[in-house]
Amino acid sequence: MKKPITFFDRPENIRRLTFGFFIALGVLLLAEWFVVAHPHFRWEEMPFFSATYGFVACVGVIFTAKGLRWVLGRPESYYQGDDVENMKRIAPQEKSGPD
Amino acid sequence: MQPLLFPDGIAPSLLLIGGAFLLPWLHGRIHQFWRLALPALALGIFLSMPAGDHWVVPFLNHQLVLGHIDALSRVFGIIFSLMAFIGAIYALNVDDNVQHVAGFAYAGGALGVTLAGDLLSLYLFWEVMAVASTFLILARRTRRSRQAAMRYILVHVFGGLALLAGIVCLANTSGDLSVRHLRLDSLPTALIFLGIAVNAAVPPLHAWLQDAYPEATVAGAVFLSAFTTKSAVYVMARTFAGTEALIWLGAVMTILPVFYAEVENDIRRVLSYSLMNQVGFMLCGIGIGTELALNGAVSHAFCHILYKALLFMSAGAVLHVTGKITCTDIGGLHRTMPITCALCIVGAASISAFPLFSGFVSKSMIISAAGINHMGAIWLMLQFASAGVIAHAGIKVPFFTFFGHDAGLKAKEPPLNMLVAMGIAAFGCVFIGIYPQPLYALLPYPVDYVPYTGSHVVAQLQLLLFAIFAFYLLLKSGYYPSEVRAINLDTDWFYRRGGKWFYRLMDRGFNGLNRWCDHHLAHGTAAAAARFAANGPARLTATLLRGVIPPETVQRAFATGTIRLGVHAAAAVLFMVAIYLIA
Numbered sequence: 001m002k003k004p005i006t007f008f009d010r011p012e013n014i015r016r017l018t019f020g021f022f023i024a025l026g027v028l029l030l031a032e033w034f035v036v037a038h039p040h041f042r043w044e045e046m047p048f049f050s051a052t053y054g055f056v057a058c059v060g061v062i063f064t065a066k067g068l069r070w071v072l073g074r075p076e077s078y079y080q081g082d083d084v085e086n087m088k089r090i091a092p093q094e095k096s097g098p099d
Numbered sequence: 100m101q102p103l104l105f106p107d108g109i110a111p112s113l114l115l116i117g118g119a120f121l122l123p124w125l126h127g128r129i130h131q132f133w134r135l136a137l138p139a140l141a142l143g144i145f146l147s148m149p150a151g152d153h154w155v156v157p158f159l160n161h162q163l164v165l166g167h168i169d170a171l172s173r174v175f176g177i178i179f180s181l182m183a184f185i186g187a188i189y190a191l192n193v194d195d196n197v198q199h200v201a202g203f204a205y206a207g208g209a210l211g212v213t214l215a216g217d218l219l220s221l222y223l224f225w226e227v228m229a230v231a232s233t234f235l236i237l238a239r240r241t242r243r244s245r246q247a248a249m250r251y252i253l254v255h256v257f258g259g260l261a262l263l264a265g266i267v268c269l270a271n272t273s274g275d276l277s278v279r280h281l282r283l284d285s286l287p288t289a290l291i292f293l294g295i296a297v298n299a300a301v302p303p304l305h306a307w308l309q310d311a312y313p314e315a316t317v318a319g320a321v322f323l324s325a326f327t328t329k330s331a332v333y334v335m336a337r338t339f340a341g342t343e344a345l346i347w348l349g350a351v352m353t354i355l356p357v358f359y360a361e362v363e364n365d366i367r368r369v370l371s372y373s374l375m376n377q378v379g380f381m382l383c384g385i386g387i388g389t390e391l392a393l394n395g396a397v398s399h400a401f402c403h404i405l406y407k408a409l410l411f412m413s414a415g416a417v418l419h420v421t422g423k424i425t426c427t428d429i430g431g432l433h434r435t436m437p438i439t440c441a442l443c444i445v446g447a448a449s450i451s452a453f454p455l456f457s458g459f460v461s462k463s464m465i466i467s468a469a470g471i472n473h474m475g476a477i478w479l480m481l482q483f484a485s486a487g488v489i490a491h492a493g494i495k496v497p498f499f500t501f502f503g504h505d506a507g508l509k510a511k512e513p514p515l516n517m518l519v520a521m522g523i524a525a526f527g528c529v530f531i532g533i534y535p536q537p538l539y540a541l542l543p544y545p546v547d548y549v550p551y552t553g554s555h556v557v558a559q560l561q562l563l564l565f566a567i568f569a570f571y572l573l574l575k576s577g578y579y580p581s582e583v584r585a586i587n588l589d590t591d592w593f594y595r596r597g598g599k600w601f602y603r604l605m606d607r608g609f610n611g612l613n614r615w616c617d618h619h620l621a622h623g624t625a626a627a628a629a630r631f632a633a634n635g636p637a638r639l640t641a642t643l644l645r646g647v648i649p650p651e652t653v654q655r656a657f658a659t660g661t662i663r664l665g666v667h668a669a670a671a672v673l674f675m676v677a678i679y680l681i682a
Contacts, residue, residue, distance in 0.1 A: 024564060031557045050562045051565040057562075058570055072589075076585060
């Protein structure tokens with residue numbers, strides 16, 4: 001089956017989108033100077049606090065998640081054989097895919 | 100509404116549960132019509148019923164209040180009925196009465212919990228939900244779903260029994276069984292709290308959710324995503340608003356699942372982790388307990404039901420069409436499923452709380468409440484979790500499903516009814532995001548909150564877009580965790596692996612004891628006693644009379660067999676004498 005070529009398949013569109021995204025980041029940093037802030041905490045008065053926190057939090061989440069996988073990651077078959085049903089081998093093998 | 104069973108007409112909960120059991124007798128168009136009519140009728144009742152206690156049934160020395168309607172129960176009743184309606188449209192092409200009956204009984208149970216004015220009827224509907232929802236998992240009819248359903252019902256039976264124990268203790272100590280504000284300071288209320296916490300997936304009691312929901316049927320997962328956790332949020336808001344423990348539990352609950360979601364392979368399991376994260380925001384708001392925070396929690400539950408169902412529906416559509424839903428197996432589906440892709444992105448934008456989408460107008464109330472109350476640590480945790488949401492639910496789900504590497508799957512758009520259901524939910528997300536006033540008007544307290552201020556919009560967009568920027572950089576540089584076929588251990592390990600060990604321990608322990616007793620007592624000692632009874636007296640006599648009478652003569656004299664009877668009779672008499680003496 002031939003797949004249709006979409007907007008996202010053209011590299012120049014991806015380049016435009018990425019460029020637009022960087023522009024948006026810049027505009028947002030500048031916009032901070034033009035809005036009236038009403039912070040609840042001292043750290044919110046820091047310039048670009050939300051931008052920095054969003055960036056750091058996302059990096060933190062992803063690296064912590066990598067660490068979590070390293071500690072708690074197991075093969076998909078990990079729990080096979082843990083069910084009494086499997087141990088006794090009563091039920092015949094079934095597909096475990098979708099209905 | 101005409102009086103039927105009660106002066107006020109029939110309670111929506113009983114309407115859905117009773118109506119569900121009519122379905123096996125209906126066919127064709129009438130079957131489909133009835134499935135749409137049931138939730139629509141329930142929605143009509145919620146919109147039209149005046150506040151107060153309705154459908155009161157005397158039961159023993161007690162009044163079952165099946166319809167306590169006030170602002171809080173009305174808003175939850177409206178969203179639950181609306182969700183049942185959207186779910187019914189989504190499941191219109193499903194030809195499986197098990198799912199339809201279970202789905203409506205489950206929704207009816209959720210409405211019953213919402214409307215319950217007393218703890219006893221709340222408990223009854225609570226258990227209806229537990230049992231009915233299990234069938235939505237079983238109905239997948241795979242080995243994995245059967246095992247997951249078994250673990251699911253066991254956890255919910257545990258939670259239900261904790262709730263029941265608390266209610267019984269409370270009835271004995273105070274005698275007041277109305278659903279009211281409780282203080283978390285005694286055993287009965289702690290047990291009730293535990294029971295609700297299990298259904299709300301509060302860590303470490305959360306793993307049933309991520310274990311079971313991804314194993315449910317396509318439409319079943321949509322129903323499941325709406326009712327169990329959100330009815331628990333509702334009951335929590337009724338009973339434990341302002342409980343400090345909930346603030347911290349909720350905040351931890353927002354953060355813990357984002358790590359798991361980031362490295363999970365099954366898209367519906369990613370959504371289950373993100374569901375838990377969103378419920379964390381609600382519980383945190385309930386814990387803060389101010390009017391703004393409670394309004395935030397309730398409105399967030401309302402918006403969350405719509406966008407989470409939308410995300411589960413789009414993931415379900417992919418599963419329905421391709422038969423696959425793990426990151427490693429799918430990708431690039433925007434070419435063949437553009438409408439589903441667009442609707443999924445609306446859900447992703449809503450859950451990420453982008454301005455103009457529903458999550459923004461509700462979640463920000465909770466975070467603002469934490470700010471106004473100067474809870475710095477909580478505020479930072481909630482914002483951290485918000486950035487985590489954009490990373491997994493906002494980008495990962497649409498990106499790895501519809502973009503990313505093309506897995507080359509043959510796909511097409513799902514049936515029209517599925518698209519319509521997703522379209523309604525997506526419309527709701529955008530409508531509430533742009534024009535939140537109708538939702539704000541439904542909230543339990545008057546709303547004096549403006550989400551769209553310049554600084555709030557800019558701060559939120561900075562947080563989200565720079566989180567996306569971080570995601571982009573990590574993906575480009577190869578630091579983003581790769582998609583692998585694997586699982587990550589969660590707290591269900593304790594009862595899954597622990598269950599196996601317990602089984603082995605019991606097997607080795609008790610069966611070993613049994614074998615030892617069988618070998619040594621049943622065979623060893625009893626056989627020795629029998630040998631002694633048979634040969635003992637003859638040998639003893641032969642030994643004593645050695646040299647007087649030849650042993651062969653003694654053996655022959657004993658060979659009549661009567662001596663055995665004599666020994667047994669003597670033992671029996673001695674036994675009875677011993678009993679007499681001891682007694």
